[in-house]
Amino acid sequence: MYLNNNLPRATDGVGLSASVAATRALILIVEKDTDLIASITAQLEQLGIDLSALARPAAGPSDDISAFHDLSLNRSTFRVTRAGQELQMGPTEFRLLDFLIRAPRRVFSRDQLLDGVWSDVHVEPRIVDVYVAKLRRCLASQNQPDLIRTVRGNGYALDLA
Numbered sequence: 001m002y003l004n005n006n007l008p009r010a011t012d013g014v015g016l017s018a019s020v021a022a023t024r025a026l027i028l029i030v031e032k033d034t035d036l037i038a039s040i041t042a043q044l045e046q047l048g049i050d051l052s053a054l055a056r057p058a059a060g061p062s063d064d065i066s067a068f069h070d071l072s073l074n075r076s077t078f079r080v081t082r083a084g085q086e087l088q089m090g091p092t093e094f095r096l097l098d099f100l101i102r103a104p105r106r107v108f109s110r111d112q113l114l115d116g117v118w119s120d121v122h123v124e125p126r127i128v129d130v131y132v133a134k135l136r137r138c139l140a141s142q143n144q145p146d147l148i149r150t151v152r153g154n155g156y157a158l159d160l161a
Helices: 034-055 091-101 110-117 127-139
Strands: 002-004 013-020 024-031 065-068 071-074 079-082 085-087 148-151 155-158
Touching: 065 091, 071 091, 091 110, 091 127, 091 155, 110 127, 110 155, 127 148
Parallel strands: none
Antiparallel strands: 002 013, 013 024, 065 071, 071 079, 079 085, 148 155
16 A cells, blocks of 8 residues: 655645555545545455456447447447448548547547547648548438538537538
8 A cells, every 4th residue: 555645735635546456556536534544445455356347447339339410330340320321431431430439529630630540650631631531422421411520720520510
């Protein structure tokens, strides 16, 4: 058990770091109260692995599927549907859509998209514009709104344009 009393006074607390199941650590900020620290310490020792399991996000089928409006992306089958119709797209367009659908309505700059989609290769920033246009063509559907919003000078978002 390691007690850190070196936190800035503005936090009014101490950092409590407990080693859980030899490789996991749980950090709690608690008010400076020895009874509370002793209570938490005892609970950590009793619950150990259970607490570390709670700290990890549960994996499940919902992690494989993301949806926005009438669009659905399935990561395990690499399929995209819009309004019930399966769409055809290349692997780069799929990765770009996957990145955007994880945070709908959030505006991503070209640099953020480069880091998220093309992190393993060096490409010029304007390649983002090319692949956003390709993705728009893939998502284009009769009588359906454009799902990629351009924010001039800032970037792109998965949003009802």
